[in-house]
Amino acid sequence: MTNPIKPGVRSDAGAAAVCPEGDWTLSHYVHLSRLIDTLSLNEACPVDLRQLGRLDTAGAALLVRALGRRRLIQAVEDCAELPAEQRDLLLTLSSVLEKEEGSVPDRRRQVPGLAAIVQLGRSVENGVRQSIGLLSFIGLLLVSACRAQAWRPAPLVNQIEQTGLRAIPIIVVLTFAVGTVVAFLGASVLVEFGATIYIVDLIGYAMLREFGVLLAAIVLAGRTASAFTVQLGSMKANEELDAMRAQGLDPVARLVVPRLIALVLVLPLLSFIATLAGLAGGAVVAVFVLDISLPQFLAMLNEIPPENYWVGLLKAPLFALVIAAIGCREGLKAGASAQSVGEHTTSSVVQSIFAVILLDAVAALFFMEVGW
Amino acid sequence: MSIEVRDIQKRFGRFTAVDGVNLHFPEGKLTALLGPSGSGKTTLLRMIAGLEQADSGMVLFNGEDTTHVHVSRRGVGFVFQHYALFKHMTVFDNVAFGLTVKPRRERPAKAEIENRVHRLLQLVQLEWTANRYPSQLSGGQRQRIALARALATEPRVLLLDEPFGALDAKVRTELRRWLRRLHDEIHVTSIFVTHDQEEAVDVADKIVIMNHGRIEQEGSPEEVYDNPASPFVFDFLGQVNRFYGHIRQGQAEIGDWTLPSPEHAEVANAPAVAYVRPHELEVHPDSDPATGVSLAATLADITSLGATIRLELVAPESQEPIYSELSKEAFVQLNIQTGDTVWLRPKKARVFLQPRQRAAQAA
Numbered sequence: 187m188t189n190p191i192k193p194g195v196r197s198d199a200g201a202a203a204v205c206p207e208g209d210w211t212l213s214h215y216v217h218l219s220r221l222i223d224t225l226s227l228n229e230a231c232p233v234d235l236r237q238l239g240r241l242d243t244a245g246a247a248l249l250v251r252a253l254g255r256r257r258l259i260q261a262v263e264d265c266a267e268l269p270a271e272q273r274d275l276l277l278t279l280s281s282v283l284e285k286e287e288g289s290v291p292d293r294r295r296q297v298p299g300l301a302a303i304v305q306l307g308r309s310v311e312n313g314v315r316q317s318i319g320l321l322s323f324i325g326l327l328l329v330s331a332c333r334a335q336a337w338r339p340a341p342l343v344n345q346i347e348q349t350g351l352r353a354i355p356i357i358v359v360l361t362f363a364v365g366t367v368v369a370f371l372g373a374s375v376l377v378e379f380g381a382t383i384y385i386v387d388l389i390g391y392a393m394l395r396e397f398g399v400l401l402a403a404i405v406l407a408g409r410t411a412s413a414f415t416v417q418l419g420s421m422k423a424n425e426e427l428d429a430m431r432a433q434g435l436d437p438v439a440r441l442v443v444p445r446l447i448a449l450v451l452v453l454p455l456l457s458f459i460a461t462l463a464g465l466a467g468g469a470v471v472a473v474f475v476l477d478i479s480l481p482q483f484l485a486m487l488n489e490i491p492p493e494n495y496w497v498g499l500l501k502a503p504l505f506a507l508v509i510a511a512i513g514c515r516e517g518l519k520a521g522a523s524a525q526s527v528g529e530h531t532t533s534s535v536v537q538s539i540f541a542v543i544l545l546d547a548v549a550a551l552f553f554m555e556v557g558w
Numbered sequence: 559m560s561i562e563v564r565d566i567q568k569r570f571g572r573f574t575a576v577d578g579v580n581l582h583f584p585e586g587k588l589t590a591l592l593g594p595s596g597s598g599k600t601t602l603l604r605m606i607a608g609l610e611q612a613d614s615g616m617v618l619f620n621g622e623d624t625t626h627v628h629v630s631r632r633g634v635g636f637v638f639q640h641y642a643l644f645k646h647m648t649v650f651d652n653v654a655f656g657l658t659v660k661p662r663r664e665r666p667a668k669a670e671i672e673n674r675v676h677r678l679l680q681l682v683q684l685e686w687t688a689n690r691y692p693s694q695l696s697g698g699q700r701q702r703i704a705l706a707r708a709l710a711t712e713p714r715v716l717l718l719d720e721p722f723g724a725l726d727a728k729v730r731t732e733l734r735r736w737l738r739r740l741h742d743e744i745h746v747t748s749i750f751v752t753h754d755q756e757e758a759v760d761v762a763d764k765i766v767i768m769n770h771g772r773i774e775q776e777g778s779p780e781e782v783y784d785n786p787a788s789p790f791v792f793d794f795l796g797q798v799n800r801f802y803g804h805i806r807q808g809q810a811e812i813g814d815w816t817l818p819s820p821e822h823a824e825v826a827n828a829p830a831v832a833y834v835r836p837h838e839l840e841v842h843p844d845s846d847p848a849t850g851v852s853l854a855a856t857l858a859d860i861t862s863l864g865a866t867i868r869l870e871l872v873a874p875e876s877q878e879p880i881y882s883e884l885s886k887e888a889f890v891q892l893n894i895q896t897g898d899t900v901w902l903r904p905k906k907a908r909v910f911l912q913p914r915q916r917a918a919q920a921a
Binding site: 263266269270424425426428429431432434435 | 640708829
């Protein structure tokens with residue numbers, strides 16, 4: 187069923203109107219698009235859509251291009267006979283195309299490689315914004331922590347159990363395994379120099395100074411930051427946070443600060459346990475594989491200056507603060523949908539692991555410079 | 559307590575959610591904020607509650623500026639669409655929550671709290687659920703508990719955000735009747751948000767219809783239903799037929815109808831739309847131009863809606879199908895069948911200019 191009239195635009199020199207006529211459909215697209223490029227359509231005169239045959243999205247987009255959005259909308263409103271679906275199509279398309287005109291840069295003029303630079307700039311800006319947001323959130327938490335409302339024993343004990351006690355098995359297993367790996371790694375190099383005995387120093391320094399606290403922090407980042415995000419995010423999605431506020435409670439003081447305090451108390455303890463487990467792992471390898479006796483192992487360990495342990499432990503509260511802040515902040519930022527909670531959970535794990543490792547690197551540099 | 563908002567505005571990025579709204583909510587009345595999703599009604603409610611800060615404008619409680627008062631000091635009870643009950647607390651603790659968390663100076667004695675919670679649970683007819691957890695209750699029961707929780711602190715204002723939105727149709731109807739009775743009992747100034755026009759008409763003393771962050775119309779349910787101020791309100795409140803034609807000097811010419819439209823007397827000639835409700839559209843087997851039975855249509859379909867009959871008609875003056883509703887007896891008297899040509903007369907019609915002309919006229 188094709189329209190007998192050849193699709194095109196009638197615009198007689200004397201006529202008072204521009205009349206698109208015939209079928210404006212995809213099958214005539216090439217013809218029509220050439221036509222409107224060659225035709226200069228009088229800006230001032232009104233548009234008459236009555237002769238228009240069939241219309242699809244391609245044709246409608248051409249009409250928007252040919253006539254401009256404003257004129258087309260006017261024409262649509264003037265033409266009461268226009269079928270409703272054509273009217274809707276034209277109006278929808280003209281509003282959509284207008285938005286794109288403003289936001290999409292002309293691809294033909296783009297400098298190669300520009301997109302990558304733009305992307306880089308955006309992510310740097312985003313990173314800076316995130317860091318500023320996180321810092322101000324930490325500030326808010328510290329202020330809230332000073333209020334009595336935040337120090338209620340029940341939720342605090344509950345959080346310590348959730349985040350601390352229940353994390354012990356996984357942390358012990360993990361650091362024990364890393365301890366054995368470090369021992370093997372050291373042995374494979376040191377054995378060539380006949381200096382196998384120094385793996386005790388290797389394990390000792392590594393565990394006391396770095397790995398104990400770092401591994402505990404990474405486990406907490408994966409295990410607890412995500413849990414915080416999900417808990418707070420689902421409460422937010424469920425409007426429970428608003429309900430608390432409506433009842434006169436501050437969700438930050440009631441929910442976030444206990445989590446923060448719990449984590450700050452728990453992470454040094456977990457680091458201690460992690461360090462012990464790591465040393466045990468190393469000791470097992472040393473004693474059973476490398477033929478170093480246990481007293482010998484302990485004696486060597488005893489000679490490592492204790493500052494190394496304090497340097498490691500000093501980082502724990504800092505890591506805990508950052509992990510708790512990131513986890514809770516992402517939870518509070520989550521939107522109302524399950525998908526949003528999921529996205530923010532991923533983001534909180536990635537961010538907190540990243541932040542912990544970055545902070546650890548900075549701390550290592552700092553302690554090296556000050557000579558501790 | 560009466561509530562007033564003045565020139566209140568709220569933007570989210572580039573999107574204007576509430577655009578300079580002025581409203582007065584009379585004391586002790588139940589007001590419905592009605593509108594499609596995205597019309598700004600929930601944002602307005604949250605600003606009244608203090609859960610959202612207005613960009614500009616004022617909120618007044620009893621004539622006092624409350625714009626910057628914290629939500630916990632405003633004395634509002636808020637009921638959320640998804641109940642927002644605390645999952646890990648029993649029903650009793652949920653209802654008592656607002657009282658138990660008060661600072662010691664303001665907190666009632668333990669016996670008094672217990673007393674009050676039981677009275678509230680009686681009020682919502684769910685006393686037997688006191689020791690259960692929210693997950694053990696049905697949606698309708700949870701929402702009633704949420705209402706009891708909101709009432710526990712004896713709020714001066716009760717705000718409900720689509721309270722029945724998550725419930726099925728039957729429970730909705732029951733609960734809104736129940737809310738109406740409850741309101742008649744306690745008489746606290748209430749505002750509730752809904753996108754369901756039937757719900758608003760059924761429950762509210764006053765209806766405010768919003769669209770695109772602005773107020774389209776406010777008034778009693780009868781007023782807005784009988785005299786819609788704009789095509790939007792007409793469309794939004796119930797079904798409506800649209801007939802396209804022209805206005806010439808105060809006369810709307812829709813096909814062979816001539817409808818008086820004195821409010822457009824100064825319009826020389828402009829496209830117009832006549833809005834006619836289905837139950838106000840008469841169908842006749844023969845034409846009678848003298849009495850205005852003059853618009854021809856083809857009967858396309860006949861549907862029985864229980865007590866009434868709905869006729870689906872097709873006429874060149876409307877691009878959509880036209881509906882007319884009439885009683886069974888009237889339909890039998892007409893003696894018409896699908897495919898017949900019938901003649902229409904509007905008992906009541908409202909004529910509006912088409913949108914662009916309206917804008918030009920306003921300018």
